[in-house]
Amino acid sequence: MNIEIILFAVLALVAATSSVMMITRKNAVISAVFLVLNFFALAGLYLLLNAQFIAVVQVIVYAGAIMVLFLFVLMLLNTEAEHQLFIDKRGIKFFAIFIAAFVFIEIAFLIFKSNPSKNLSPDQAASINSGTIQTIGQQLYTNYLIPFEVSGFLLLAATIGALVLAKKKFE
Amino acid sequence: MLQVPMEYYLILSAFMFTVGVAGVLIRRNAIVVFMSIELMLNSANLTFITFSSYLGNSIGQIFVFFVMTVAAAEAAVGLAIIIAIFRNKLSVNIDEINIFKW
Numbered sequence: 600m601n602i603e604i605i606l607f608a609v610l611a612l613v614a615a616t617s618s619v620m621m622i623t624r625k626n627a628v629i630s631a632v633f634l635v636l637n638f639f640a641l642a643g644l645y646l647l648l649n650a651q652f653i654a655v656v657q658v659i660v661y662a663g664a665i666m667v668l669f670l671f672v673l674m675l676l677n678t679e680a681e682h683q684l685f686i687d688k689r690g691i692k693f694f695a696i697f698i699a700a701f702v703f704i705e706i707a708f709l710i711f712k713s714n715p716s717k718n719l720s721p722d723q724a725a726s727i728n729s730g731t732i733q734t735i736g737q738q739l740y741t742n743y744l745i746p747f748e749v750s751g752f753l754l755l756a757a758t759i760g761a762l763v764l765a766k767k768k769f770e
Numbered sequence: 771m772l773q774v775p776m777e778y779y780l781i782l783s784a785f786m787f788t789v790g791v792a793g794v795l796i797r798r799n800a801i802v803v804f805m806s807i808e809l810m811l812n813s814a815n816l817t818f819i820t821f822s823s824y825l826g827n828s829i830g831q832i833f834v835f836f837v838m839t840v841a842a843a844e845a846a847v848g849l850a851i852i853i854a855i856f857r858n859k860l861s862v863n864i865d866e867i868n869i870f871k872w
Binding site: 601603614615618621622627630631638641644647648650652653656657660664669673676691694695699700702707710711714721722725726728729730739743746750753757758762765767 | 772773774775776777778779780781782784785786787788789790791792793795796797799801802804805806808809812815816819820821822823824825826827828829831832834835836838839840841842843844845846847849850851852853854856857862
């Protein structure tokens with residue numbers, strides 16, 4: 600057995616299990632912790648795919664910043680009646696799982712039908728080169744400069760919007 | 771290196787997306803619904819990175835960078851909206867938030 604395949608199997612199992620656990624736990628805080636575990640497993644998968652920069656950003660931005668924001672809001676809101684929010688109607692639950700299974704079968708069918716790896720012969724050197732911070736930085740500051748600036752503006756707008764929305768009173 | 775067939779990554783991504791869809795449909799807590807949406811965004815990111823790596827092209831990773839920016843902005847504004855709704859309704863149950871329903 601190859602080390603890469605073993606690593607993929609372990610990380611994929613962790614990612615899949617933690618995502619299922621996230622939507623089945625009744626306590627929202629435990630859901631959030633499982634989502635953090637899922638993000639860490641995804642960061643490991645990105646490393647396996649030679650995407651070093653994105654793997655680090657995944658840990659810092661997603662597992663760090665965004666999930667802290669979620670846990671902070673969970674702490675602020677009084678959700679002691681949490682278990683009552685868990686749906687009890689079996690019919691709706693089965694319907695939701697049916698819809699989800701249908702979506703999964705559809706996507707899996709398309710993946711195997713198109714058979715993407717048949718036409719691809721992965722180039723290891725090009726793959727490693729595409730994930731370095733040098734390549735991505737060069738692209739971001741030349742070909743993608745305007746989207747980069749716009750995303751900065753978007754973050755500014757989101758910050759102001761969040762402040763205005765969460766303010767106690769409009770004066 | 772890159773010995774795992776590409777389909778495995780794509781199937782994992784499809785599975786995570788499906789779990790996200792099921793989470794949005796099953797859960798009634800607005801914050802958990804939000805977390806399910808983050809899960810769906812991440813599964814799309816995994817597909818982007820897979821294709822980017824197997825094609826040896828960095829454009830997919832730049833897309834993931836922008837998706838993360840938008841996800842951060844979306845999380846900040848969305849959670850602010852949830853806080854504002856909680857202040858009025860004292861609940862985050864999405865079944866009780868129906869002021870736009872006729």
